[in-house]
Every structure is written in C-alpha cells, then in structure tokens.
Amino acid sequence: MSRRILTALPVVALAAVSFGQLGRPANAIDMIIAETRDHAQAYSILSEIVTKFGPRSTASDALLDAQHWAVRKFMDFGVDNAWLEEYAEAPVRFQRGKANWGGFAAPYRYQMAFSTPAYTVGTNGAVAGPPVKNPTSLEEAKKMAKELKGAWVLMPTKVGMGSANLTRPTETDKFVDSCGIAGRIFSSNSDKYVWTHGSWTAYKKETRPKTPLVVINKSDYGLVEYNMAKGRKPVLEFNVDNRLEDKPTKLYNVVAEIKGSVNPFEYVIVSGHFDSWDGPGSQGAMDNGTGSSMVLELARVFAKLKLRPMRTIRFVLWSGEEQGLLGSQGYVKKHKDEMDKVQAVFVEDHGQNPYQGVVVQTDMKPFFEPTIAKLAGAYPEFKFELKTADRLPGGGSDHGSFIAQGVPGFQLQKADGPVSYTEIWHTQNDRISYVQPRCIAQNATYVGSLAYALADMQQRLPKALPGSRRRAGSGQ
Ligand SMILES: [Zn+2]
Structure with a gap:
C-alpha cells in the first residue's frame, strides 16, 4: 500500500505541473x-x-x-x-411584436418613424382617432370629455433618452384615461431619433399607463400641430404590437x-x-x-x-x-x-x-x-x-x-x-x-x-478605492 502511494504521488504532482504549464504558455x-x-x-x-x-x-x-x-x-x-x-x-413579461406601423391616416397617408416605451401596452389592432391637445386642468378635461373619447392625446413633454414619465398620474391624467382615449402621443426631443426607454421598475402596477404611449419625431409632432391649426381635421392611426403580460x-x-x-x-x-x-x-x-x-x-x-x-x-x-x-x-x-x-x-x-x-x-x-x-x-x-x-x-x-x-x-x-x-x-x-x-x-x-x-500573475491588484461613482438608474 505504501509503495503504491509512493509511486502514485510523483505522477500526480507531475501531472499538475505540466497541466499548469500547458495552459500558461x-x-x-x-x-x-x-x-x-x-x-x-x-x-x-x-x-x-x-x-x-x-x-x-x-x-x-x-x-x-x-x-x-x-x-x-x-x-x-x-x-x-x-x-x-x-x-x-x-x-411582467414584455414582447414588442413586429407589426408596428402608424402615422397620418388623414388628410393624407403618411407613415411616421415612431416608437413606444418598453413595458407599455399595445393598441390591440390599428386604432385611428383625431389628435387632441392634452387638457391643462381637470376642469378643462371635463369640458373636453366627449372630444377625448377615441382621441390620440398630444402630450407637452419632449421625450429624450429617459422614458415618457407617467409614473405619477395626476387627477387630470386619470380623468383623461377614463374618457376612453386611444393613447398618448409624445414628441421626441429630436428630429432623428425616437426613444424606447421604459421600465417595469418605474411603472408600478397601480400607476402603469393603461393606454398606449407613442413617441414620434419632433418634426412629425410639429406637422400634427400644423394640420390641426389649419383646420384640416387630421386623423392619426397607430398599430402598436406591444404585449405586456402580468406574468x-x-x-x-x-x-x-x-x-x-x-x-x-x-x-x-x-x-x-x-x-x-x-x-x-x-x-x-x-x-x-x-x-x-x-x-x-x-x-x-x-x-x-x-x-x-x-x-x-x-x-x-x-x-x-x-x-x-x-x-x-x-x-x-x-x-x-x-x-x-x-x-x-x-x-x-x-x-x-x-x-x-x-x-x-x-x-x-x-x-x-x-x-x-x-x-x-x-x-x-x-x-x-x-x-x-x-x-x-x-x-x-x-x-x-x-x-x-x-x-x-x-x-x-x-x-x-x-x-x-x-x-x-x-x-x-x-x-x-x-x-x-x-x-x-x-x-x-x-x-x-x-x-x-x-x-495569471502572482500578485493581487490593490482594492478599488471607495468614492468611485456608480450611476444609478438606467445603464449605458
Ligand atoms: Zn449598453
């Protein structure tokens, strides 16, 4: 027995050494x-x-x-x-489907580049409606109740890399929702980009937007306002294929x-x-x-x-x-x-x-x-x-x-x-x-x-000193 161990030991040691060298040229x-x-x-x-x-x-x-x-x-x-x-x-579970399209349905057909914040609901089929400016007060909203039904509500916030923020809906927002709007339209802060940020951590279940949120280019947003000002009765239509499940x-x-x-x-x-x-x-x-x-x-x-x-x-x-x-x-x-x-x-x-x-x-x-x-x-x-x-x-x-x-x-x-x-x-x-x-x-x-x-070095790196900035919120 002792003889077997004696012969076995050098072999094991040798194997470990050559294994190390093999992987460390x-x-x-x-x-x-x-x-x-x-x-x-x-x-x-x-x-x-x-x-x-x-x-x-x-x-x-x-x-x-x-x-x-x-x-x-x-x-x-x-x-x-x-x-x-x-x-x-x-x-939640979130799938952005492939069938996303939308823009003007009247006074002419025009397809816009647009996006919707992640972790928000879809339209469940194409939804057409007139654009209506977001009421600035509850009183105004109440007067507009009929007009708001089925409308795409134009929001004043310009959306950048951060998400369209509706995490703390106001009384007016809640009333507007109760009117059965088609959804909300935001302008991008840019003419080139539409943003897609969103987060289930920001949208708590109780305050999560119940209607679709659409972000369009700044110039397209301007075009909607222009057509409204000219009295052309524009109609917007969007098919947003988002699927947000409470799963x-x-x-x-x-x-x-x-x-x-x-x-x-x-x-x-x-x-x-x-x-x-x-x-x-x-x-x-x-x-x-x-x-x-x-x-x-x-x-x-x-x-x-x-x-x-x-x-x-x-x-x-x-x-x-x-x-x-x-x-x-x-x-x-x-x-x-x-x-x-x-x-x-x-x-x-x-x-x-x-x-x-x-x-x-x-x-x-x-x-x-x-x-x-x-x-x-x-x-x-x-x-x-x-x-x-x-x-x-x-x-x-x-x-x-x-x-x-x-x-x-x-x-x-x-x-x-x-x-x-x-x-x-x-x-x-x-x-x-x-x-x-x-x-x-x-x-x-x-x-x-x-x-x-x-x-592969013998030494350990020094510890990272405290005080380095760790960015909270959304990553790079
Ligand atoms: Zn990144």
Missing part, C-alpha cells in the same frame, strides 16, 4: 493577439446574435432565447461550464467559466450586458451586441488556445443593465462571499469605436504596464494610452457594481469615431451596419490580453 499574450486579430470571429458572432434574436429587452422571449443559445455557444466553444444564473424576477419572469445572467489552473477559486470576470432596448428597427447591435460578442469571442479564443491561467476566467453576459445594472448588482449580491476573490472585472459596453486607453487607479499601473507594452503595435492605426486616476471611473455600466464593492472594475475608453453615442444608443438606429469588424476585434485583443495577464 510564455507567449500567451502573443497568441491572444494573433487569434483575436487575425482569426477574429467577434463580428460573425455579433451577426449571428442580431440575425437570430434581434433586439433583446429584459424580460422578453428574445432575450431568454438568446441566453439559452449563449449557454450552448459557450459550451460548443469548449469552456468548462456554462449556465443561466437567476438573480431576480420581473413582475412574473425570472431574470438571468449567462455565466461561463474556464477554471484556473492554480487558484481556481479566484476570478477575473470578462463581461458585457446582453440585454438591449428594442425600438422598431433596432437590433441591439451596438448596445450591447458588440460587448456581448466580445465576451463570447474571448471564450472561444481562450478555449481554442487551451489557455488556463492561474485564476478562473468567468465570462458573464449581464441582463437588466438597461433597467439599472440589475444583473451585475444581482451577481454581486449572490456572490458576496466571493467578492474579495475577484482580481478584476472587465466590462465592454462602449460600442464599435476603437479603444484609446484604459484608466487605472494609480497604484495599479505597474500591473498593467507590461501587457500594454506587449499590445503596442498590435493595431498600429489605433493609439492606446495607459492613464492613471485617484479613483477608477465607475459610471455608466456594470463595472460600477463591482467598484462599489472595492473590486477593481474596468471599462476601456473609446476614441471618438464615426459612431456617435446620441445617434445610435437606445434609438431605432442601433444596427449592425454601424459596426466595424476591425474595431470589435481590437476590443477582444485588448480585453483578452489584460484579462489573461491579471488572471
């Missing part, structure tokens, strides 16, 4: 650069996501289908494990991992949010198909190259980001005992423009320098700088949830490029046609290299 960073840049698949993964699922609002079938697909994709790539991880429940819906993050070869219970998280807004025409491609496809791409690359750094790499696709970082906050809560074992968290939620730098806490600089030096020249057309600050910048996306716990969280900075935040994000324009394959390959190269290096 000296030229790992060069291998990551070559695979992510020269054999990049981030763009084709993105294409698959937007073609198969389109936009993916939280608590919708599209997101749930995409999440199941992602679990299979991670496993097909060859990670050790992948799963759906529940973190909360939404009280509790479980919310998940998708998690996959490649176990660490030395410290499997320490982690580096590579992540991005998988949910998107879902306005008509949007594919959720930029925000955040680009970040999600980078996460999947890096799982593919690490598995293909058989990289197994010291620490476990967790690949996470958050959800509920757009409703206020719900998925990452749920993860932080669920994994609270692990927080001091997380070496670093990377989030990509910046779209397709090229990276120009990373901001790290001053005392973290030495941990980044060698990798940044290796990356120099990988993309000669893009400049990249390592910058320092007293606090890690935490605003705008899921890394903020970790920084608030003292866990180093990073989102690399983007250069100004052809794609502007205000023109694409959270609008009907969020489409794959704006995405450059080279830029999202660069995302994968930089995040993959930094994540590998931090997962």
Whole structure:
C-alpha cells in the first residue's frame, strides 16, 4: 500500500505541473493577439446574435432565447461550464411584436418613424382617432370629455433618452384615461431619433399607463400641430404590437467559466450586458451586441488556445443593465462571499469605436504596464494610452457594481469615431451596419490580453478605492 502511494504521488504532482504549464504558455499574450486579430470571429458572432434574436429587452422571449443559445455557444466553444444564473424576477413579461406601423391616416397617408416605451401596452389592432391637445386642468378635461373619447392625446413633454414619465398620474391624467382615449402621443426631443426607454421598475402596477404611449419625431409632432391649426381635421392611426403580460419572469445572467489552473477559486470576470432596448428597427447591435460578442469571442479564443491561467476566467453576459445594472448588482449580491476573490472585472459596453486607453487607479499601473507594452503595435492605426486616476471611473455600466464593492472594475475608453453615442444608443438606429469588424476585434485583443495577464500573475491588484461613482438608474 505504501509503495503504491509512493509511486502514485510523483505522477500526480507531475501531472499538475505540466497541466499548469500547458495552459500558461510564455507567449500567451502573443497568441491572444494573433487569434483575436487575425482569426477574429467577434463580428460573425455579433451577426449571428442580431440575425437570430434581434433586439433583446429584459424580460422578453428574445432575450431568454438568446441566453439559452449563449449557454450552448459557450459550451460548443469548449469552456468548462456554462449556465443561466437567476438573480431576480420581473413582475411582467414584455414582447414588442413586429407589426408596428402608424402615422397620418388623414388628410393624407403618411407613415411616421415612431416608437413606444418598453413595458407599455399595445393598441390591440390599428386604432385611428383625431389628435387632441392634452387638457391643462381637470376642469378643462371635463369640458373636453366627449372630444377625448377615441382621441390620440398630444402630450407637452419632449421625450429624450429617459422614458415618457407617467409614473405619477395626476387627477387630470386619470380623468383623461377614463374618457376612453386611444393613447398618448409624445414628441421626441429630436428630429432623428425616437426613444424606447421604459421600465417595469418605474411603472408600478397601480400607476402603469393603461393606454398606449407613442413617441414620434419632433418634426412629425410639429406637422400634427400644423394640420390641426389649419383646420384640416387630421386623423392619426397607430398599430402598436406591444404585449405586456402580468406574468412574473425570472431574470438571468449567462455565466461561463474556464477554471484556473492554480487558484481556481479566484476570478477575473470578462463581461458585457446582453440585454438591449428594442425600438422598431433596432437590433441591439451596438448596445450591447458588440460587448456581448466580445465576451463570447474571448471564450472561444481562450478555449481554442487551451489557455488556463492561474485564476478562473468567468465570462458573464449581464441582463437588466438597461433597467439599472440589475444583473451585475444581482451577481454581486449572490456572490458576496466571493467578492474579495475577484482580481478584476472587465466590462465592454462602449460600442464599435476603437479603444484609446484604459484608466487605472494609480497604484495599479505597474500591473498593467507590461501587457500594454506587449499590445503596442498590435493595431498600429489605433493609439492606446495607459492613464492613471485617484479613483477608477465607475459610471455608466456594470463595472460600477463591482467598484462599489472595492473590486477593481474596468471599462476601456473609446476614441471618438464615426459612431456617435446620441445617434445610435437606445434609438431605432442601433444596427449592425454601424459596426466595424476591425474595431470589435481590437476590443477582444485588448480585453483578452489584460484579462489573461491579471488572471495569471502572482500578485493581487490593490482594492478599488471607495468614492468611485456608480450611476444609478438606467445603464449605458
Ligand atoms: Zn449598453
């Protein structure tokens, strides 16, 4: 017996050593650069996501289908494990159907670009009615009761990136509703964009709007007012195919991992949010198909190259980001005992423009320098700088949830490029046609290299100092 143990021991020890070395080649960073840049698949993964699922609002079938697909994709790539991880429940289920159309039915037919806030009701078939200005007082509303029946009520609020706010209906609003209006029409604050924000967290069941809310372009809103002023008796008609059900819906993050070869219970998280807004025409491609496809791409690359750094790499696709970082906050809560074992968290939620730098806490600089030096020249057309600050910048996306716990969280900075935040994000324009394959390959190269290096170094990064801003409310 003792002889068997004696012979067995060196074999086990040898196996562990060679296993570690196998997954930790000296030229790992060069291998990551070559695979992510020269054999990049981030763009084709993105294409698959937007073609198969389109936009993916939280608590919708599209997101749930995409999440199941992602679990299979991670496993097909060859990670050790992948799963759906529940973190909360939404009280509703929301599907934005495909049959959305509307505009003027009279004095002429004219199709408008429009949207409706997420988590609001549809028209249940096409509904035509005259536009009527929203009464400014209860007395006025009472006088207009007949006129309001069946009318599309023109609201004075200009809607921007935030949602059309009807969370605290006034007595006048309630009376207007009781008149049987067709719905409410809001003007976008812009001539180019219609917005789709909404939230079940803002719309409580008791105060949730019971009639459809439609957001049209500023100039179209002006055209409605013009036709009314000219006495042309305009008629508006909208078919809003929203389906809002009072059906509790479980919310998940998708998690996959490649176990660490030395410290499997320490982690580096590579992540991005998988949910998107879902306005008509949007594919959720930029925000955040680009970040999600980078996460999947890096799982593919690490598995293909058989990289197994010291620490476990967790690949996470958050959800509920757009409703206020719900998925990452749920993860932080669920994994609270692990927080001091997380070496670093990377989030990509910046779209397709090229990276120009990373901001790290001053005392973290030495941990980044060698990798940044290796990356120099990988993309000669893009400049990249390592910058320092007293606090890690935490605003705008899921890394903020970790920084608030003292866990180093990073989102690399983007250069100004052809794609502007205000023109694409959270609008009907969020489409794959704006995405450059080279830029999202660069995302994968930089995040993959930094994540590998931090997962494979002996030292632990200093804690993130408190005071970093974590943006509340809706995400980036
Ligand atoms: Zn985003």
